[in-house]
Each structure stands twice: as structure tokens, then as C-alpha cells.
Amino acid sequence: MAERTDTKEQAEFREYCRRWLAENRPAPPSFRLPISAIEVMTDDQFRYLHDWQKKCHGAGLVGTDYPKEYGGHGHKGLQSIAIQEMGRAGVPYMLNIIGLNMAAPTILVHGTEEQKRRYLPPLLSSDEIWCQGFSEPGAGSDLAGVQTSAVRDGDNWIINGHKVWTSLAHFASWMILLSRTSSDDKYKGLTYFVVPISGTDGVTVRPLIKITGETGFNEVLFEDLVVPDKMRLDEVGKGWNVAMTTLTYERGAAEGAGSGGGISIDERVRQLVRLAKATRRPGGKTAWDDAVLRDHVMQLAIRAEGFRQTSRRARVESLCEQPLRLPLQQKVLTSELMQDIAATALEIEGAWASLYLGDHRAPDGGQWPLAYLNSYGFTIAAGSNEIQRNILGERVLGMAKSK
Amino acid sequence: MAQPKNFGFGPDEQMVRDQASRFLKDNLPVDRLRTLVAHDHHSAYESPVQPVAWDQKLWRDAVALGWTGLGIPEDDGGVALPLVALASVVEEAGRAAFPSPLLSTLCATEVLKACETAAAHAALAEIAGGAAASLATTGEAASWETADADVTATSIDHGFVLDGVAHFVQDARKAAFFVVSAQSKGGAILARVAADAPGVSVDPDRIADLTRDQASVRLQGVDVKPDHVVAPAKLADEALAKALPSILTLVAADICGAGEWQLQTTTEYARTRKQFDHAIGFFQAVKHPIVNMMLDLDRARSLVYAAACAVDHEPADALRLARMAKAAASDAAKFLSGRSIQLHGGIGFTWECDVHIWVKRQQHSQFLWGDATWHRARLAEAY
Ligand SMILES: Cc1cc2nc3c(=O)[nH]c(=O)nc-3n(C[C@H](O)[C@H](O)[C@H](O)COP(=O)(O)OP(=O)(O)OC[C@H]3O[C@@H](n4cnc5c(N)ncnc54)[C@H](O)[C@@H]3O)c2cc1C
DSSP: OOOTTOOHHHHHHHHHHHHHHHHHOOOOOSSOOOSSGGGOOSHHHHHHHHHHHHHHHHTTSSSTTSOGGGTSOOOSSOHHHHHHHHHHHTOOOOSOHHIIIIIHHHHHHHOOHHHHHHHHHHHHTTSSOEEEEOOBTTBSSSGGGOOOEEEEETTEEEEEEEEOSOTTGGGOSEEEEEEESOSSOTTTTEEEEEEEOTTOTTEEEEEEOOTTSOOOEEEEEEEEEEEEGGGEESOTTOHHHHHHHHHHHHTTSSOOSOOOOSOOHHHHHHHHHHHHHHOBOTTSOBGGGOHHHHHHHHHHHHHHHHHHHHHHHTTOGGGOSSTTTTGGGHHHHHHHHHHHHHHHHHHHHGGGGGOOTTOTTOGGGGHHHHHHHHHHHHHHTTSOHHHHHHHIIIIITOOOOOO | OOOOTTTTOOHHHHHHHHHHHHHHHHHOOHHHHHHHHSSOHHHHHTSSSOOOOOOHHHHHHHHHTTGGGTTSOGGGTSOOOOHHHHHHHHHHHHHTTOOSSHHHHHHHHHHHHHHOSHHHHHHHHHHHTTOOEEEEOOOTTOOTTSOOOEEEEEEETTEEEEEEEEEEEETTTTOSEEEEEEEETTEEEEEEEETTSTTEEEEEOOOSOSSOOEEEEEEEEEEEOGGGEEEOTTHHHHHHHHHHHHHHHHHHHHHHHHHHHHHHHHHHHHHHOEETTEEGGGSHHHHHHHHHHHHHHHHHHHHHHHHHHHHHHOGGGHHHHHHHHHHHHHHHHHHHHHHHHHTTHHHHTSSSSTHHHHHHHHHHHHHTTOOHHHHHHHHHHTO
16 A cells, blocks of 8 residues: 555555565564664674664665665665655664664765775675764763864874764774864864774773663774774864764754664554553553543654654645754654653553563563663763754754853 | 645645735734734723724735635635645634634635535535634534534424524624524534524623634524525534534644744744843753744644645545644644743733733634543544
8 A cells, every 4th residue: 555645656665665574574583672773782683683684775675765886776765665664564673773874874975986885885784883983971962072083194094082872883893983183173173084993903892881771882992093094084174064964864854874663653652552451450440541641642642643744744845934944853753752652651551660671570571661761862862852952943943052 | 535745735725825924914914913902901801892803804805815715616606725725824814813704714614515505505605705604503511523502493384493592603793694503303403694683692702812702692583594504404413523624623723823923923032032141042941942832833733734634635534633733733822822921021921012912812722622632532532
């Protein structure tokens, strides 16, 4: 069945995706898969997801809109269809999430021909995993404050510094790195590199444990790492501009090379309704019989539908007041909605919400308390939602810049 | 029928909206609106009967532009535009807080379109010709969605005699006729009743909203000829149910337009008002709530267009989306109104500042045709 707004080509591709996904859905693994790619920690999990992304890439569901010479499939306007269908099919998510969403579009926009041909094909197939070295202990929200230095040495650069919260660094071959090449100007003193990570002299990766008990992000220490100049992305001193490209994709205002799979917001709402209907309350009633809880669930259902329709409206120019107004809302809306859905699930479960992953009596396998804790990752990462609100207020509504 | 990519909002729809926007900007700037509705707080709140704010010339000009006929079939003298077009015009009217019977007339139109009787077609033709109309279908219990006005229709030789009261009738003093629901022996009927018909009296309510009026319409022995019965027995509820998604969408569209005014005005104030050596929008305690106004408003607007598009192309999904749109819009109305007063500070609490005009319109719209919790409860029943 075609989506209501599809072109003929999109409708055919959607049909193809549905068929392919139905026939190629991987068997569930014997071990637990983490809630998202950035919590992957074991080799089993890694291999399973690696093989799945590779297969999806081979079938044209990843890198769909990327040029063929860079390992893509050379289409236009089909990637979002693949992502939607993977979400709908509830298949596993893509492993190389930072690569697909951030590194690939940044390299595509700012890379040389040689860089694109070298880095993109193994990125799309997940043969090489990417991580993002932006944040530092002293530079999170204030990203332009990064201190990791890159000093020129003939045809090479020498890199020293300390990155934190680097998702997937423990599996990564490559990192997109924002570094300081001059202290004269906070913004113009930045330069962007792609640097090798795994098994490289001068790079130490140390896992950090998240509040969920899982790992997945890391500290990365650079001690006199030597990288050739050909790993520089765009010009010296242009790092901030390049980083803005990355962030535009990271925050969902543009579409990358295709993530997908995992659980969609709509599916989450359906799960919430199912949970409410199945959860027993004293007196033989269910949580769904409680008008207050039901009202909360419907508020979330409306937000989910509103989000979907806003994405749709964002593509109709004449119904958009300002060009960036709707795209810049995406990250705030999804992260807070997912958080509130999980929080409401905990309210529905009541005392049973105390049972965490691994408890055999936990409703829905203990996934809701995990989802709730984990949801804070998304309201902090990619620029905290406070920073996102600054950006919306300043760039869309034109209010004075906050510090 | 598949839903079009662009909500069905093409060049024609855009033209109509832009024309409406220009017309209202040119003819109803805020200072004009203020002299019209808020010129004198004494006359607004102290005279025994609330004055009716209505620039009749402006309304006639809007009618001349064809606004009342936008959604009416061509055979009945209209231009038969899809609901997305109507919603966008109503949005502009909300943004300008246009004091006019536009919304009430369009709502009545939607019900008449659903009746499909000769009497309904005749009534539609009158509206296309410029007559303002309003629905008188609500009883004291204010359940908007069924034809339950506390009016009885006694069958006589030729037609009916109506007795009773319809409540919460919008823009009653601007309407040329009412679409009245009445209980007959065989079930509810809808009748077209002229505002000046013998036995009809309009008791204005005192409402906070300065841009609209509302009344109880009292009917005492009002004769209704068969050719004024727009929905015969039992079909009244059906017609209302059929029109409901459109009505909810239009009310929500009005809220969204008014909300956009509240957002832009509050933003502008935050950009210009200085305290502590900064424009107040520099402070996040001001900036972030304004961003939240935008987030809530955009959700409601997207749902309005989705609902309108569903009415036009996928009616099976229209009621769900329309309830969502009205619920989201009602919540947004409450939030935007609160923030718009608060962030204007002391001046925002004065009669002199324009903010209150929109706040009161929003407060009224919020409850019109069911509030947010009502619609969410109905939505939950379908889950
Ligand atoms: C799950 C997860 C994965 C991540 N993955 C990566 C990754 O792969 N690569 C990478 O580079 N980084 C990653 N990060 C780091 C992330 O980008 C930063 O944590 C984030 O930008 C916030 O910076 P911070 O932690 O230093 O917090 P701070 O900047 O110290 O902020 C602390 C608090 O103060 C608020 N705050 C700070 N400044 C302001 C301001 N001006 N106005 C209002 N409020 C303000 C923040 O919103 C926050 O609530 C990840 C983070 C998480 C949680």
C-alpha cells in the first residue's frame, strides 16, 4: 500500500522495501540487543548489527540517495521511504549511526573527491564504524570552546587533547574531530579532521558507564597523534562551518545517509496503549479505565501525530512561516516525546515500574524504566534541549543571543 | 482517494489565503480593531446589553470577496474550494481577530452541505449570496455534537411549530438566519429560521470575548414551512456528525491564526522591551517559553491542515484528526494566552494593550465545540 503522499517512484520503492524487509527480517538474536546503536558493547551485538546493516546497504536501503561512486545507490528522495519502512517493520536499527547521520553528510558536503571515494563506501556498508569527537570535559554546550589542539608539522598534523562522551569510539575506525588550530579566534581557530581511532598509536579509548548501567560512550585521549594533511576536511580555520553542517544533520533538520529500524514513535504510542490496557489495577480495573491516565496517553498520541504532520508540513513551503522553523524543532520534539512516553509508561506500571531489565516479573521485560533513563541521553546529546531552544529563539524568532 | 503531498494546498488555495491576509492587514490593523472592540471599557462591561462590535462595511467587503461562498458547491452559487482553503482563510481571520460572523456562517454551511435537501440547498444559496448564518443546535447541557437544543418541533398541517431555547448561539446578532435543531415526535430535525421571524427573540449573553457575540435564541410558536426543514426527522444528528470534522477543524484554524498573532507579538515585545540592559528575549526564562509557544502552536497548525486534508480526501480519518487538531489547538490557546500576558508584564495586564483582545478570543474558542479533555476522551474511546 502506497503512502498518501508518495510519487510513483516512491510508491514502488516503498513496496520494494516492504517486501524486502518482510523476507529478510533477521532472526531475533539469542542475546539482548541494547536500546540503540550507541549502547552496543559486546562483539555478538556488534556482529549481528554489522551484518544487518551490510545486508540493508546491499539491498539499497542505506545510502539510497548517495551517488554510486561513493557506495550509494544514486536515487533521489527515496532514503526517507526506506527509513520509514524500517521503522514500521520494527527491524533492528543501523549500527553505524554516527557515520550515517553525521559523518557521511559532512564528508559529502565538505570532502574532496578522494575523501568521498575513500571514506563513504565502507561507512555505508558498516565495515568501518565512525564516531564523533566534538565534546570535551570543558566544552559541551559551548562547543566552540574545544581545546584539543592540532599543530602543523610539515605535511602532518600533531593532535593532543581529551574528548568525552564519544559514542561508539570503542568500535570506531574513524572519528570526525573538531580541533583547535589557533587561539586567536574562538570560531575561526577551529579546524575539522577525520582521524583514525582503532589500533592507532597516540589514541586511547576508555569506556564510560552510563546511568543505565550500559556503556557505549567513551573518553578518547590523543597524545601526539600524527595525521596527514589529506585527512583535513575543508580549509584550515573553517572547522566551525563544517561542524554546523554536522549539527544540522545530527539535530534532524536534514536527512543523512539513512538510519532506520528500531522503534518508531507511533509504535511506542501503540505499545503504551497496549500496556495501559493490560495493566491491572486494584478493583479489577485496568490502567486504561483510569480517565486521567487515558488522558495522558491521548495527549502523547496527539503529540506523536502532530510530530508526524509537522514533518509533512515542513515539506510544503507555502504552509511554513519561516524556512528553518519546523526542521529545527525536530530534535526537541522527538526527544521530549520519547521521554514523556516512557515516563507515562512508568506511571501506568506503578510499583511494577520498580522492576528493571533482567527481572523475570518486569512488565514488557523491564524496557520502560530503561527507556525512561535512557531518554535523557537524547535531551542532552546533540546539543541539549536548552541549547536547542536558544537556537530556535534566536535563529527562527530573532531574539537576542543568550550566552 | 489518496491524500495529496501538499495537504491539497495548491496555488488557488494560496491565492485565496494571501488575498484574505492582505485584505485584513489593510482593512483591520490593530488600532482599527481596538476602536471597534475595545474602545471603551464602560460600554463593553457596563451597559445592560453588550454592544455588538461589527464593522458591517468590512463584512460586506469580505462577502464581496466571496468568503461566505468559498466552500459552497457551484450549483448553489459558491466556488466549492476544499476545506484546506477555508481553514487557511479562517486562520487569517483568527490572526486578525476579525469580529464577524465568518466562522459561524462557515460552520452552518458545513452542516447545510451535509443535509442534501432542497431546503438546505436553498439556504446555501442564500449564504453564497451574502447572508450570515449560525447554528442554533446546542442545549443547556452544551453538548455540541448532537442536535439537542432544548427546542420542540410540533408537527402541524404544513410543517412545524418550534418552541424552546437554543443556547450558546455564536454571532447570533449578526446572523440573518439560524439553523435550529428541534425535537419532533420522529426525532431531531434541522430548520432554517430567519432571525427576524415572528416569535424569534435573541437574548445576548455577556461574554468576555470582545470580537464575537453569543446569545440564547428563544423560539415561541415559530412557524416552519416544509421548505425550511433542512434536515427531516432523524437526519439532523447525521448531518451534524458529518459536518463535525469540518467544524472542529475550522474552530481550531481560528485558534491557530490567533495563536500566530500571540506568538509574533510576544516575540516582538521580547525583542524590544529592555530590562537589566538587555532586550528581555536575551533571558532564557523569557526566550524558552516563547519557543514553547511556537512548538505547541505548530503542532496544532499541522494537525489542522492534516484534518482539513482528510476531510477533503480521506473522510474516514477526518474525525480522529479533527479531534486531535481541536484538542491541540485548545491547549495551545490556553498556553499561548497565558504566556502572552505574562511576558508583557504590567502593560500586558491593561486594557490599553492589545494582548487581551486575543486572549479573550482564545478563551472563548477553547471551549467552543468541546474542550481538549472532551476530545481526548472521545479519541480514547476509539483506541
Ligand atoms: C548519550 C550521549 C551521547 C553522546 N555522544 C556524543 C558523541 O558521540 N560525540 C560527542 O562529541 N559528544 C557526545 N555527547 C556529548 C553531548 O554533546 C554533550 O553532553 C552536550 O552537548 C552537553 O554538554 P555538557 O555535557 O558539557 O553539558 P553542559 O554544557 O555542561 O551543560 C550542563 C547543563 O547546563 C545547561 N546549559 C549549558 N549552557 C547553557 C546555556 N547557555 N543556556 C542554558 N542552559 C545551558 C545544559 O543544557 C545542561 O542542562 C553525548 C552525550 C550523551 C548524553
